[in-house]
Amino acid sequence: MTKQVWQRIGRLFEPKQQRDWLHSHAANPMPIVLADGRVRIYFNYRNTQNCAGVAWLDWLPDDEGLGKIIAIAESPVLLPGEAGSYDDSGISLGCITPVNHELWLYYIGWNLAVTVPWRNSIGIATGTLDGVFKRPKLAPILDRHEHDPYSLSYPWVLRDANQKWHMWYGSTLTWGVNQGGMQHVLKYASSTDGQLWQREGVVCLDLLPGEIALTRPCVCHDGHLWRMWYSIRTAAQYSIGYAESNDGIHWQRHDEYFSWQGNAEEWESFEQTYPCVFQYGKEWYMIYNGNHYGATGFGLAKLVLA
Numbered sequence: 001m002t003k004q005v006w007q008r009i010g011r012l013f014e015p016k017q018q019r020d021w022l023h024s025h026a027a028n029p030m031p032i033v034l035a036d037g038r039v040r041i042y043f044n045y046r047n048t049q050n051c052a053g054v055a056w057l058d059w060l061p062d063d064e065g066l067g068k069i070i071a072i073a074e075s076p077v078l079l080p081g082e083a084g085s086y087d088d089s090g091i092s093l094g095c096i097t098p099v100n101h102e103l104w105l106y107y108i109g110w111n112l113a114v115t116v117p118w119r120n121s122i123g124i125a126t127g128t129l130d131g132v133f134k135r136p137k138l139a140p141i142l143d144r145h146e147h148d149p150y151s152l153s154y155p156w157v158l159r160d161a162n163q164k165w166h167m168w169y170g171s172t173l174t175w176g177v178n179q180g181g182m183q184h185v186l187k188y189a190s191s192t193d194g195q196l197w198q199r200e201g202v203v204c205l206d207l208l209p210g211e212i213a214l215t216r217p218c219v220c221h222d223g224h225l226w227r228m229w230y231s232i233r234t235a236a237q238y239s240i241g242y243a244e245s246n247d248g249i250h251w252q253r254h255d256e257y258f259s260w261q262g263n264a265e266e267w268e269s270f271e272q273t274y275p276c277v278f279q280y281g282k283e284w285y286m287i288y289n290g291n292h293y294g295a296t297g298f299g300l301a302k303l304v305l306a
Contacts, residue, residue, distance in 0.1 A: 005305035008262035014297035027294025028093040029287040052090040054078040078133040086121045094155040106155040147201035154216040165191035168217045184213035229275040238273035267296035
């Protein structure tokens with residue numbers, strides 16, 4: 001894949017308080033294609049206290065456009081942690097990885113701070129399609145560390161054909177004097193079991209002038225080339241970037257390869273973010289957020305040229 005053209009199809013889901021716990025937002029969408037043709041999309045909602053949890057909806061695609069939403073969870077499948085825990089201020093979905101008969105959900109644990117806005121860690125919860133997710137441990141699987149001294153963000157986890165686990169995640173290098181001075185990059189960690197991780201401070205993707213953060217990576221591997229889509233944050237807005245790698249560790253940014261087809265509707269009129277790319281049948285799709293990182297819901301695009 002070199003240059004890509006993503007055709008906008010439209011907004012797939014708009015949060016309108018469809019449940020009493022779904023006060024706002026549908027952020028960080030993560031699709032899982034099921035055997036019967038449905039796509040279960042896990043996402044972050046926010047409650048009346050602006051605190052994020054995880055829920056899902058079932059979507060049935062069609063050949064003509066947006067398909068239809070056929071179910072929304074009756075209750076959340078993962079709630080923030082207890083007071084004093086590393087994720088008591090909310091949880092933001094990074095990715096979900098199938099492991100045998102389980103789903104492993106990797107997420108940010110939000111922990112609001114005093115001298116800086118937050119000090120976040122990475123956690124894991126396990127579950128199934130039919131139930132809720134539970135934390136196998138009370139502590140995070142990646143916390144602040146010699147190589148990540150300030151704050152961590154959105155993990156993306158893949159297990160390769162040799163059973164080696166790979167994680168790409170965000171790490172704050174400095175807060176600066178305000179959020180506009182923050183520097184947040186994407187780093188790499190590895191594991192043999194998906195829960196104990198080794199990190200050496202390897203920066204996969206660094207910032208360009210004017211950027212303050214790279215975040216929420218989505219990585220695919222075809223056996224030859226690793227491909228990553230991610231969010232680029234400036235002081236003004238978010239956008240989507242793209243990178244490639246031969247080994248999954250050393251990456252080359254190719255943001256210029258990424259382009260849209262079709263005009264942006266009002267819900268994504270000034271930003272697109274938190275992309276998640278997946279295959280359905282023979283086609284490749286992207287689910288992504290628009291303005292205000294999930295406040296207006298998420299939309300669908302189809303790869304029409306690569």
